[in-house]
Amino acid sequence: MSLQIIYGRSGCGKTQYIFNEISKNIDNGRKKYIITPEQFSFSAEKELLRSLEDEEQNSAVINAEVLTFARMAHRVSSEVGGSNKTVLSNCGKSMLIYSILSNKKNNLKFLGKSDSNIDMVMTQITELKKHGVTLENLKTLMEQVGENDLYLENKLQDIYTVYSKFQEKIVNNYVDENDALTILEGQLDATDMFKNTEIYIDEFVGFTKQEYAIIAKLLKQASKVTITVTSNSMEKTDEASNDIFFSNKETIEKILRIAKETKTAVEEPVFLEKIYRFKSKELNHIERNLYNFPYKKYDGSVENLSLFLANNQYSEIEEVARRILELVRSKKFRYRDISVITKNIDVYSNLCRAIFKEYDIPVFIDEKRDLSQNILVKYLISILDIFARNWSYDSVFNYIKCGFLNITPSDIYLLENYALKWEIKGSKWYKADWNFHDEDSTGKETIDHINELRRKIVTPLVELKNNLSGNKTAKQISENLYNFLIKNNIDKVLESKIKELNDMQKVDIAAEYETSWKIVMQVLDEIVLVFGDENITFESYMQILKTGLGESKLGTIPMAQDEVTVGDVDRSRSHKIKAVFIIGLNDGMFPSINKAEGFLNDDDREKIKQNGVELAKGTIDRIYEDNFNIYKAFTTAEERIFLSYSSSDMEGKSLRPSVLVSRIKKIFEGLKETSDVIYRKSEISTKENTFKELLINLREFRDGNEIDTKWFDVYNLYNESEEWHEKLASAVKALNYTNTAEKIKKENVEKMYGSTLKTSVSKLEQYSGCPFSYYLKYGLKLNDKETFNVEAVDTGSFMHDVIDNFFGIIEERNINLKEITDEELEKIVAEIVSEKLKLDRNYIFTTTSKYKVLSNRLQKVVTMSVKYIVQSLKQSEFEVFGHELEFGGDGQYKPITVITEDGKKVEITGKIDRVDIMKNPDGTYVRIIDYKSSVKNIDLNQVFYGLQLQLLTYLNETCKVEDFIPAGVLYFNLINPTIGTDKNLTDEEVEEKIRQEFKMKGLILADVNIIKKMDTNIENEPKGISKIIPATIKKDGEISDRGTSAVTKEQFVYLQKYMEKIIKQISEEILQGNIEVKPYYNASTKKTPCEYCKYKSICRFDENTKNNEYKYISKLNKDAVLEMIKNKADEG
Secondary structure, three states, rough: OEEEEEEEOOOHHHHHHHHHHHOOOOOOOOEEEOOOOHHHHHHHHHHHEEEEEEEHHHHHHHEEEEOHHHHHHHHHHHHOOOOOOOEEEEEHHHHHHHHHHHHHHHHHHOOOOHHHHHHHHHHHHHHHHHEEEEEEEHHHHHHHHHOHHHHHHHHHHHHHHHHHHHHHHHOEEEEHHHHHHHHHHHHHHOOOOOOOOOEEOOOOOOOOHHHHHHHHHHHHHHHHEEEEEEEEOOOOOOOHOOOHHHHHHHHHHHHHHHHHHOEEEEEEOEEEOOOOOOHHHHHHHHHHHHHOOOOOOOOOOOEEEEEEEOOOOOHHHHHHHHHHHHHHHOOOOOHEEEEEEEOHHHHHHHHHHHHHOOOOEEEEOOEEEOOOOOOOHHHHHHHHHHOOOOOOOHHHHHHHHOOOOOOOHHHHHHHHHHHHHHHOHHHHHOOOOOOOOOOOOHHHHHHHHHHHHHHHHHHHHHHHHHHHOOOOEEEHHHHHHHHHHHHHHHHHHHHHHHHHHHHHHHHHHHHHHHHHHHHHHHHHHHHHHOOOOOOOOOOHHHHHHHHHHOEEEOOOOOOOOEEEEEHHHHHHHOOOOEEEEEEOOOOEEOOOOOOOOOOOHHHHHHHHHHHHHOOOOOOOHHHHHHHHHHHHHHHOEEEEEEEEEEOOOOOOOOOOOOOOHHHHHHHHOOEEEEEEEOOOOOOOOOOHHHHHHHHHHHHHHHHOOOOOOOOHHHHHHHHHHOHHHHHHHHHHHHHHOOOOOOOOOOOHHHHHHHOOEEEEHHOOOOOOOOOHHHHHHHHHOOOOOOOOOOOOOHHHHHHHHHHHHHHHHHOOOOOOOOOOOHHHHHHHHHHHHHHHHHOOOOOOOOOOHHHHHHHHHHHHHHHHHHHHHHHEEEEEEEEEEEEEEEEOOOOOOOOOEEEEEOOOEEEEEEEEEEEEEEEEOOOOEEEEEEEOOOOOOOOOHHHHOOOOOHHHHHHHHHHHHHHOEHHHEEEEEOOOOOOEEEEEEEEEHHHHHHHHHHHOOOEEEEOOOHHHHHHHHHOHHHEEOOOOOOEEOOOOOEEEEOOEEEEEEHHHHHHHHHHHHHHHHHHHHOOOOOOOOOOOOOOOOOHHHEEEEEEEHOOOOOOOOOOOEEEEEEEOOOOHHHHHHHHHHHHO
């Protein structure tokens, strides 16, 4: 029995040395075992076969073998017999620990049941087991520290509580995979497998207590144990911070101590001084000086080391891809000769996967991928969420969109829009068929189809829910879930998807789908294994299942022989690599910021160590370990190293370079850093990427910048290619894109609007606000998804309907408005509201109990509004002529007709909320009343620019049809007034303030007699200020300019003429196909329609962009605007 240490710096050929020894002694009659970490086992097997290629193949297979400690445990256990218990995976452990934390939460002082705590507890239990700490050890430790450190004792008590319950659960049923090596140590005495063998332990950077115990047993049984260690000497230094090999020297020290304890002979160690790996001086210099203090500067030219500063992480990987192609094409490297190493695999893996695909670079990414985005897992989780979250919108549509239900995308879109519009959630999904609709719905056929889809979704889920109701065991719930998957053919659908993916050559995704089914089945099996016939609530089961799926990871294996390997520094498995790309050399990554200390911090560990229990390394030791892993990464390549870092991340946040970047620059003063931050170099690579680079250069050329003349040749090449010509033409056209909208062709205008343009005044106002938004909304009919929101249009429609019905009942019952009491009024309104809420038409705010409060508030507002409407009529000689009077359709009046200059017909429809008239000796005067659910007034500036035409157009048409004289256009605002004050008010004062809020706004005829007819009480009001209309009369009986919004009869005539003119003008613009992107800007309000326009992501209007200009609405006084209107009206 003997021990030999083979040591040397990185690249000295330690692994090669042992394989040469194996090859030399293969036939000496002793079996050879090579023990490596898991990630190196595959490459070790390949190297073993290569080293024995000159020997007899049968001899090699029989006499030499690669093992890992885990594989050794399995082999010995199979031979010895021992326990037939099932091995509990990390997934099973996580579910068990979640259950323990949940049940013991009231007994724990530090630990809860959050996901992070599950991981932390698993890590802590694993650490205790790997370092041989039993429950008895832990109990003794608690007693020892308890007298002096209550904080640590409580921590240990928490761990003891969970650890003991964990062991109690598994002791008679399962084997924790972390116990496998402890069991192996005990079973090694019962096997002759390693007696008189030669064992080589290679590629380890340290050992756990369990592994040291196994090595001790092997030293007693094997003829010889050879262990390789990366170190420059056998002697440990005093300064750990200045010795990159300090931890490895501690390992040597511990191994020698074990040899002494087992009375094993220690052979002369072999120091491999010569470095064989590096084929360039630069790489050899890095190995010697990167972590050497003081370092030596490199004085030669730097050719095999490069440094790149990227604008961001995306361009960093693009640069890596270009350099890889250069190595393969120009330097004749194989892809397998190249490795990419990072400390941030989570960020860079997806970038490498996507960008390398663009560059046709085959890649193997050495990572364990999260299952959370896998479609089968999302499907299963969505089922649980539907029940847990009471059929919420998100959970149901996550379930539908997983792709297992055979529902077409168009049907999903239809169903989703309906569910959003009517806030379908909770019991609405399964209680009864839906019948929510409004005047915009497409009819019974569509609703029937939607209900058919609903039943297809809901029926199997309701059946599953019923099967899961009541007291159920974990086994019963698991069986029900499994049966649900099988009954709904999820396994068959998944098989079909896998076949499709394989046919499309997407073998990696196909492999993921195949593995995901196995993992889901394994998780369900482990739930049955761990919890079995234990009664469990569905909510607890759901959390346990989610925990198990969250802990399950998708491992990956190389899909081809010739691939670039992308891996993490801490588990890089690269061997015989010619070129290494070390990416993401940013501060906080290389080296890492101090990681979380875990449940036990450094102080805790030190106190525990003082009490005779040694656990894993603390933060400082992990920093030394991190530095050693970085050293290994920098010494992996044989020929070239490419270093890169980014100035910003993918979100644009700035990043700083690692201290290693400045160190490399100091060591290699001749190193020239390249960058794409200021200037981006364009290169010819693959067809697809060269095409992208061509477009970038064409854009530069378009903007007046010089480009390399080779890109004109590249342009000609693509232009002459049958495959690329059309794509190039389309791309060039896109390069010259502006958001300037061209006029619509005449034939397309007719297709959109027909031979007669049928529109409304409000639509024409929108056109004036922005022609392009009118085109999108009414030409292309683009609309947002309708969502369940109570907006002004909903409440406004409800209140309009109530007011209209009120006047209908007044007419029908022949009630005199002048004599109606407040009590009678309130009764009629309450009757109308109650009846309306029972009708088939569903006002959106009445569909859930959440909005019943709103309907009550609306009843209060509409009752108050009707009260003040009636009061305004009581003190006026104007009487209601009609309400809800319509132009067009089945209305009282024909549509407003306009004939354009080129003979096109325009029909304008609309509805007047209320028309009041007053018969006078000189004629009948009319005023138009419009109810608004927000505060509004007439703005003559907006009238001039075509933004406020409705009331004046209605006034003009009513006067023409009925031969009336204009008296005014007024808004009655249907609002819920808020009265703010700093002092106590009497009831009368509050009433007065509310009345003021309901005062009508607008424009009236500047005729004192007509004003007195509109408000018969105006002369009795304080200071002659009307409480119902925008008018004030002075003491001398004249109209006061202050407080009055009025125009003369002549000015009303000009306004009417202007209405006809501008409506014709707008109509002609529409029919001529003018759809320019030109929103207004109101100088008075500082507002623009772009602020609330749902189409702004389409037009991308920007005042700073060429040809993007606002239509400015001036802030002129009334007289100036009226003069402009007069001049326009008088034009021929």
